[in-house]
Amino acid sequence: MKVVRVLNNNVVLAVDETGAEAILTGWGVGFQAKPGQPVKTDKVTRTFRPENDRDSDTLAQQLAALDPRFLAAADDALRAEFEDRGSATVVALADHLSVAAVRVAADAATAAQPHPLTAEVKHLYPAEYAAGERILAHVNKQLELDLPQVEAVAIAMHLVNAGFHTDGLAETYRMTGVFGQLFAIIDTSFDIELDRQSISAARFITHMRYFFVRVSEGRQLNEGMSVLKDSLQLSHPQAVTCASRLASILELRLGAPLTDDEVSYLALHVARLVGEHHAAQ
Template identity: 50%
Template sequence: MEILRVFNNNVVLARDGAGREVILTGRGLGFQARPGRTVDPTLVTRTFIPADGRDPDHLAELLAGIPPEHVQLVGEALAEAGLDARASASPTLVIALADHVSFALRRQRLGVAVEYPVVAEVKNLYAGEYAQARALLAAINARSDEPLPDAEAVALALHLVNAGFASGDLSWTYTMTGVIQQMMDVIGQSYGLELDPGCVSVGRFVTHLRYLFVRIEQHEQLDQQHSPVGGAIRAAYPRAVACAERLASIVELRLGSPLTDDEVSYLALHVARVTETAA
């Protein structure tokens, strides 16, 4: 592999044999290294391949600012928590988690406590990721002299959720979480019901919303003109359609993107399923 840029003694940007730009880490890897030279493979401990169009330079610069021991800590904790497959599929997840954990450890040393206002939403809407985050936090604390508080599981869970989206901006995940909770509240108020977050239909609805937000962000909403499926849904569930149109208004207000008729129809279908189960 050829070195393209040296960020510090431990992080370099290189081009591999397939012509891809990759981020390499390893103690002393960048010491006295120069662009154009060949990478010493014996010094490489981790290889990160940027995905989803992420800027390799930006990721490498971020990684260069994280102590190597914190990157190693997170990598080992991910493996112990059974999340190494997710880390392999999304290398940027390791960088994002290491950056967060490194900052959290510094806060811990300074005695600075942080409260996360979306605790209930994360536990209810992302139960799977929250369980994984708790296991990850336990693995991190087992390897650290300064255990992080339980509340950090919320932030770790949001990073796990965020890894499923094209955007690397965690603020998008925070916004999405708030919008989902608001939509759930509207459904409950419209039907006079209390929705069970653990219900299968609610779980399917949340999954649908997560993929809907991906389509919105990528400007790829479902939009089949005069869709027969959409027409059938609207005819069968008029009350759910009225509720779905309220949900669409929330999306447009919060995310600045109007929903297509097809997206509203599929929202209505999920509203009908959720409310029939809860009734």
């Protein structure tokens, strides 16, 4: 590989023999390096490649701006959890952890206050939350820190966000808040309390996560599933009514009308959620 750009002594943008660009990090990898020179491969400890058509220079600048200790800890922790950790996720997590460490150093009591979405994250994303707890423990041990348990929630949100390949957490936070509202409406409609960690709940959450993606891309389901709608109206009329309420909330929150097919699939998931709940009683 050859050096394309030196960001600092520890980060360089390089290109391999196929023309593919990568960002290489390691103590001294950029020291006295010049564009066009071979990369000091013995200095390289980590290799990052931009994904989803992201710009290599931007990723390189982001990596160069990070504290190397937090970058290493974030990358190691994510590698322990996932086969493909994703460069953008490493950057986002490393940046978050470094800021969290500053907050704890400034005011540990305030930094440890509960996250407003703790309950929603634990219920809606149990796998990501469990991974967040393990990543937090890994980082605390590697960096000899004492980041509070509440950071597992924020880490989980980054993991959820990674599944949608977006640049910020705003959409993930909004999505999580909407999910909590939808479950509350179903609970109220049927006078029950759904198990957010049930199989049907997991399926509903997965469906809704991809629904958000479809809406953002302007391609809702529209396959003419009138048979499904008619069948549900006969067999599960209360679920259809509840789905209409959910659809109204989603249209209000997302600013886009739902297709009949999307509402029908909402009703199907509501029927499954309520059916599983009653079967478990």
